[in-house]
Amino acid sequence: MSKRFVVYVLCLAVLNLGSPLAAQAGMVSTLQAVEASTRVRDLATVNAALAREEVRAQFAALGVEPTQVESRVAALTDSELRTLAGQMGEMPAGADALAVIGIVFLVLLILEAVGVIDVFKKFP
Amino acid sequence: MTARTRASAALLGLVALLSAGCASRGPVLDPLVAGRHPSSIELDGTPFFPQQQYQCGPAALATVLAASGAAVTPEALVAEVYLPGRRGSLQPELTAAARRHGRVPYVLPPDEDALVATVAAGLPVLLLQKLGAGPLPGWHYAVLVGYDAPRDRFVLRSGTERRKEMSGPQFLATWDRAGRWALVALLPGVLPPAADFARYMEAVAGLEAVGRGETAAPAYAAAARRWPAEPLPRLALANLDYARGDLAAAERGFHAAAQLDPQDAAARNNRAEVLRQLGCMTAARREIEVARALAVGGPLAPAVESTARQIAEQAQGDAVGCPAD
Numbered sequence: 001m002s003k004r005f006v007v008y009v010l011c012l013a014v015l016n017l018g019s020p021l022a023a024q025a026g027m028v029s030t031l032q033a034v035e036a037s038t039r040v041r042d043l044a045t046v047n048a049a050l051a052r053e054e055v056r057a058q059f060a061a062l063g064v065e066p067t068q069v070e071s072r073v074a075a076l077t078d079s080e081l082r083t084l085a086g087q088m089g090e091m092p093a094g095a096d097a098l099a100v101i102g103i104v105f106l107v108l109l110i111l112e113a114v115g116v117i118d119v120f121k122k123f124p
Numbered sequence: 125m126t127a128r129t130r131a132s133a134a135l136l137g138l139v140a141l142l143s144a145g146c147a148s149r150g151p152v153l154d155p156l157v158a159g160r161h162p163s164s165i166e167l168d169g170t171p172f173f174p175q176q177q178y179q180c181g182p183a184a185l186a187t188v189l190a191a192s193g194a195a196v197t198p199e200a201l202v203a204e205v206y207l208p209g210r211r212g213s214l215q216p217e218l219t220a221a222a223r224r225h226g227r228v229p230y231v232l233p234p235d236e237d238a239l240v241a242t243v244a245a246g247l248p249v250l251l252l253q254k255l256g257a258g259p260l261p262g263w264h265y266a267v268l269v270g271y272d273a274p275r276d277r278f279v280l281r282s283g284t285e286r287r288k289e290m291s292g293p294q295f296l297a298t299w300d301r302a303g304r305w306a307l308v309a310l311l312p313g314v315l316p317p318a319a320d321f322a323r324y325m326e327a328v329a330g331l332e333a334v335g336r337g338e339t340a341a342p343a344y345a346a347a348a349r350r351w352p353a354e355p356l357p358r359l360a361l362a363n364l365d366y367a368r369g370d371l372a373a374a375e376r377g378f379h380a381a382a383q384l385d386p387q388d389a390a391a392r393n394n395r396a397e398v399l400r401q402l403g404c405m406t407a408a409r410r411e412i413e414v415a416r417a418l419a420v421g422g423p424l425a426p427a428v429e430s431t432a433r434q435i436a437e438q439a440q441g442d443a444v445g446c447p448a449d
Contacts, residue, residue, distance in 0.1 A: 026393065026397045026427055026428075026430045026431030026434055027363070027366065027393075027394055027397055027427070027431075028390040028393055028394055028424055028427050029332070029333070029363065030329045030332055030344075030356075030359065030360040030363050031329040031330070031332065031333045032390070032423075032424070032427070033356060033359055033360075033390040033424075034322075034325050034326050034329045034356065035326075035423070036390065036422065036423045036424050059207075061209065062207050062208060062209025062210060063207070063208030063209045064207065064208070065203070068203050068204075071204075072204065072217065072220070074334065075204070075217075075220040075221065075223065075224050075334055076216060076217075076220045076334075077220075077330045077333045077334065078333070079326075080216035080219065080220060080330075083216050084214065084216050088207070088210070088214065089210075091214050091215070092212075092214070092215070092252060092254070092261070092263040092302060092303070093207060093210035093211065093212030093213060093214055093263055094180055094181050094184075094212050094213055094215075094252055094263045094264055094265035095179075095180060095181075095211050095212035095213075095263060095264065
């Protein structure tokens, strides 16, 4: 019974972490004002607190060190959290140019195998 | 045909295939530069961090951060932006990491004009390229550090190459395929050339949202000078005054914002709340009623209603020195 109570309190605390300005009743934060005045909001689709939970889980699943997960989540704005939530597996992950070298190598290998070119003979 | 010539012929064919679709286009840099920018420029002083495997994100980010004067290394940034499960870095994490190092991460409008103008203004640009196709997309971050219009070449810090040149059409094609995403890391107070108001304010407000409000202050001040008719930068500065506990300065700032745009519900709501805390109940009531009428049905309605309730609960009366309007 008391354990369940602690869990509820912790859940609420975690949900509150996401919106530090919500505690100041009534004041409109600059980011709120920016969002309200400069662009269409898609808040209806993903709640920021849920997005935060999801991104946290995804970070852990994608191999981020447990000690770094919190600070990386904390660095993201609500709109970035909503962008990441549910998409971290598909978004472009800029890596390096090796993929292209890979393609070239693959094509060369195929051309070699079907006898069009003859570049790998020296490495039997 | 020797093996060597046959191999180079195959390679040439492959290169032609990969760059197909670009070959028919004429030079791209000439019309972009066209008397508005120097015909060639190269930001030689931009540092170079050769990337480790898969880590062009940390390397490219370190390049633009160091160019703006931040003391960073790619190795330190790996822990902030590298995602082992994706063997790469995602765009929102690059903007987040730029903020952690006290820079304003301004995402450029998706046109090549902005790209060229930004480099011409002396700011290196971090951008995403798609070098491959199909199952091997080849997403890659590089930093644009210059161009040469007469030769139609773009100059990049890319991967392990300190100075990589790409032809105009080829470079723009790789950028276009990656969704035309480009980022500058601005020292707060520095505005990008031809800055877009909404993009800039969103970039700066992100700093405040992650608890770096004081870092954002010079950026808001610069915006207030650049766009004197816009109420938002004044509202932002007043919010910082409020966060510092300087209620009188905050009240003046919100008042200035509301005078620039009498329809600004956020400025009126925040001024009403500050007036309440100052004990100026007559003015607070008047201001919150205007804010309520403006905010009804909009995204700010809940905040305004909450302020209105607090004002209604507080006893009437006015402290000494309350504003007359």
